[in-house]
Amino acid sequence: MNLYQSLGYLVLGSRLRRLSxxxxxxxxxxYQNEGIDFDASWFPVFYLLSKNEALSIKELSEQIEVSHPAASQLITNLKNRGLVTSAxxxxDGRRQxxxxxxxxxxxLATILPVWDAISLAMTRLVESDNTAKQLLPAITALETAFHSSDLAGTISQNLTADLKPTNHG
Known part of the structure; x- marks a missing residue:
């Protein structure tokens, strides 16, 4: 067992970030091996625009669950590359x-087969292990639990007088 595995929930965020x-x-x-100039971070925007003719930056930010400024920055990057435009x-003159x-x-037409290949490869990868099959349902359950609780508040409540360090001064 490595350090990350031994520390359990203390490093959950770090493990998820590393995995991501x-x-x-x-x-x-x-994408690079296939000679396709595409970055995986663009996926949510491309996917949503493949399903919708046009979306506002607010709609994009809400659907990909990032802040409006983060969505604007991503759209600006894609605009600078000539991949999206806004009008x-x-x-409603306030909406772009x-x-x-x-x-x-x-x-998009070039990357659609890559998305299918990714989906197939990941399905095959997780299907070979009964525990791995539970990954997406477990992530969904954890996301739901996070959204319906106040984790920071619960942690603060757990910091009872017994757990708080004492000042020996």
Missing amino acids: ESFLAEINRV TCVD LVTLTQSGRKL
Whole structure:
């Protein structure tokens, strides 16, 4: 058992980050090996725009569950690459609607088979292990538990007088 495994929930965030970074690095390596100029971090925006003709930055941020500024930064990056464009909504001048450009649609057509291959590879990977099969349901359950509880508050309540360090001064 390595250090991370031995520390349990104390390093849950670190383990999930490491797993995510490793996974995304592998996915980016696939795009690179296939000669596709695409970054895995763009996936949520491309996926949503593949299912919707146009979305506002607010809609994108809500659906991918990131802050509005983070979504704006991602959209700006994709705009600078010529993959998306935005225009003022006709019905509401405050809203900017984001759409894929012609280059973005062409890139989407190129990456769709990669997404299918990723899905197939991951399904095969987890299907070979009964515990791994529970990964996505377990993550969903943990996300639900986090959203329905006040973890920070619970931790603070656990810091009773018995657990708090005493000042020996």
